[in-house]
Amino acid sequence: MAKIKETLISKNFLSLALLFILSALFYLSLVSKLGYTHDDWYLMYAAKVKGISIFHTIFSEDRPLRAFVMMPAYLLFGENPLYYNLASYIFRLLGGISFLWALRLVWVKEKLPTLLMALLFLVYPGFLSHPNGVDYLSHQVALAFAPMSIAFSLKAVLTTNKWYRTLFYSLSVFLGSVYLGLMEYYIGIESLRFLLIFVILWRMEGSWLQKIWRTIWQSLPFLLASFPFLYWRLFLFESERGATDTGKQLSGFLSNPLQNLLHWGKNLAEDFTKVLFGAWTIPLSQFYKIYPTVLSGMNILFLALVLWGIYALFFAKKKGDIWQREALFVGVISLFICQIPVVLVNRQISFPIYSRYTLPGSLGAVMIIVALVYSIRLKYLKETVFVLLLLISGLTHHANAAKFAAETESMNDYWWQVSWRVPHFGERTTLVVNYPRVNTEEDYFIWGPANQIYYPEGTSEKVVQPGVYAVVLNEDAIEKIKSRERQEYSNRRGIETYPNYRNILILTQPTLNSCVQVIDGFQPEYSEWEVERIKSVGDYSEVEHILTEETSHVPPEIVFGPEPAHDWCYIYQKATLARQRGDWNLVYALDTEASQKGSAPKDSIEWMPFLQASAIMGDSVRLEEIAPSMMANPFITQQVCQILTGMELSPEMGKLSEDLFCLAK
Incomplete structure (x- = not known):
């Protein structure tokens, strides 16, 4: 026995x-x-702002008992x-x-x-x-x-x-x-x-x-x-x-x-x-x-x-x-x-x-x-079927986890780049974002990570109210932006937002090989791989919502992982920030630093701030060195022509710019 x-x-x-x-x-x-994804963004931001009691509000409208899972989980695991x-x-x-x-x-x-x-x-x-x-x-x-x-x-x-x-x-x-x-x-x-x-x-x-x-x-x-x-x-x-x-x-x-x-x-x-x-x-x-x-x-x-x-x-x-x-x-x-x-x-x-x-x-x-x-x-056939089922399951779960892990890496890299480029967003800015890998299904896929960095405490004592909002750029949003519609009120599970179609700022990363690019509606620059929906509303993007003189915000590592290496995209972000501040000396110095490191963009539009700095500083040699990379694509060449001819350059640099980029058309 x-x-x-x-x-x-x-x-x-x-x-x-x-x-x-x-x-x-x-x-x-x-x-x-694996990091935050999908609804995690608004759940964790709400808890950061108002504590675990907010879960009662969030789940009261459909599954109230879920609060009693999330409350102890947040106490134990935090963020x-x-x-x-x-x-x-x-x-x-x-x-x-x-x-x-x-x-x-x-x-x-x-x-x-x-x-x-x-x-x-x-x-x-x-x-x-x-x-x-x-x-x-x-x-x-x-x-x-x-x-x-x-x-x-x-x-x-x-x-x-x-x-x-x-x-x-x-x-x-x-x-x-x-x-x-x-x-x-x-x-x-x-x-x-x-x-x-x-x-x-x-x-x-x-x-x-x-x-x-x-x-x-x-x-x-x-x-x-x-x-x-x-x-x-x-x-x-x-x-x-x-x-x-x-x-x-x-x-x-x-x-x-x-x-x-x-x-x-x-x-x-x-x-x-x-x-x-x-x-x-x-x-x-x-x-x-x-x-x-x-x-x-x-x-x-x-x-x-x-x-x-x-x-x-x-x-x-x-x-x-x-x-x-x-x-x-x-x-x-x-x-x-x-x-x-x-x-x-x-x-x-x-x-x-x-x-x-x-x-x-x-x-x-x-x-x-x-x-x-x-x-x-047949014993061996039966065993083969079970092995095949387990093999299918293993392959499926690995591929699925790899997809989520790649999305996490891409999302983290995106917002680290934004933190290098944007010291602070003005309150009530409405963001329009294009991710290279993550499908933006809901607005909190955008304002969630943005507020984790820039408004981690919210802006209201009574409710969860982010400091910046967002819209998903679908056909309806495009029409509202073009029609200059006023702000809307949204209350999703106790989280109040006020997206304003007159108050937008566009951040885009056209491909995984591109850096995050801020669209300036006054003088937009578009990658050759930019999606049409971004280009259709690019003129409405307002860079003044970027507060360039504020103290820079650092993404919390527990959410966004460790800071990526300071490669080309870091230099590019610092250069575009310096350009917005009007500090052409710094842009020129960053170009020199990039050259010494052997860093160069894979998206040719990202040469633009350095091309402009060379033109302003009168460095014709550097201008001609960069020119071939910008002239390979007629769409990029046309933009360069418009931008450089609109700048106050010396007669010599103005003529050289026109000869290189405008007559080449």
Whole structure:
């Protein structure tokens, strides 16, 4: 007996070790290079300005319980993104371990299949926001508590000791209430709880009516825990977000029930397929640019696996197939039900933007996959499929983390350059920004980092009010800038901003090889790679919002990383700042420093301040040295001609400039 117990402990330890080692390899290889991203910017800025109590305000409009995750997290981790990402991983691992525990309470003897289900759930490649550690910490906490709650409920059903049963019921109900309070759209996971209880009780003697009644009776405490949440969510809580406002969603459905039912049915079928198979093919194809024929081949293999599994499990029954049919039954129903809440609020899975909606259904999806793969009788083929799935997951997670790490590096470099160029922004400046790598989805992608540097304490004692604002340069914003519209008021989760389309300053980095460039509407300079939307509003950019005589602000290293090397872009930023101040001697000296270091731009428009300084200082030799780099592109040459001929130069330098750049046209 002691030997059996020792063997079980050893096997359980090995299972946990495997979950930890593989998940750490998949998730932690680049964790130190991940910084703030997406909604992290406004969350962390608000906490910096008003402290942890602001989280109550931020989450009051949709998920109030999230404040109780973020408040202790901020107290423990402060502004350090590394700790949030590590905590996110720990809860992800805890969720995998809890899922393994729950599965082994149902299928006691199936050690390897349950381990594979837990492992595939833990490294599931469909969720692509894992590196977004601050904002998605609550999602990971909820995803850890959900299977843990289910495991405790199964323990309560299986135990005969009434005190233990009461304890397990209480823990299950508590954890269930917490995870639903954090993420209401996870409610479909409750179906997994009842289905697993049903599988356990179905094995007992009795008629099918007795078994169903027994399942309902045993599940009643958990139903009682879910109903108060549902009542509060549906009838008492007033959400300000359309996606989480059940009243708005219901009124939308009633406006055209038949059309909405058909639409929901189509979306449900698509989401079911994406969670089950698309997670293993679509993100991988996005990262590695897999040819459509290869992707189609992978989908055909998945379809073949499904068809073979159905045949093997239901039409060619063999001894030992029972657990597979049970897992397939539970997985299919659970996955289907888990996607219903997502579809009902008119959201749909889209990689990578809305990949989070795969999370609740992923529990059922991995059960289906393992059951189907186990229908393959050839041992080596079966093992090959599992290795392939893990390989796909590993490649997907690495590429995803590398993408986030590259965006972090690019964002940090961008704002360090801005700090070299801009000592201080005037209060209420509205920034328009073009990032070379990060897609600007929301205005706080801009004002978040800007205010971390220039207005870290905010500008209001009552509310979170940044010192500078921002607009996302879409078609609507372009029209408002050209129409010179006045300021707008925005209150997003208790953060007040007043973007003003008459008060803009444009910062742009056309390519990764370019430096950050400030557009002066009075005399704009555009890179040959500048995007059209920036050029369309460049004339409206006002450099007077840069307070050149103020003390320079240094980006906090904990947010933006260490200061980059003082290479070409540092010299360029200091030169353009000196040019704005009218200090041509310093610009000329910086050009000499760059020459001595062998530094030169990869974007030829960045020669402009040094070209101007050479012209003003009367250095015809240097002017002619720089000229070939500026004359290679007619678009750049034309700008040089306009700028130099508009300057007060000596007759000799004026003629030389005209001969080099204007007659060359």
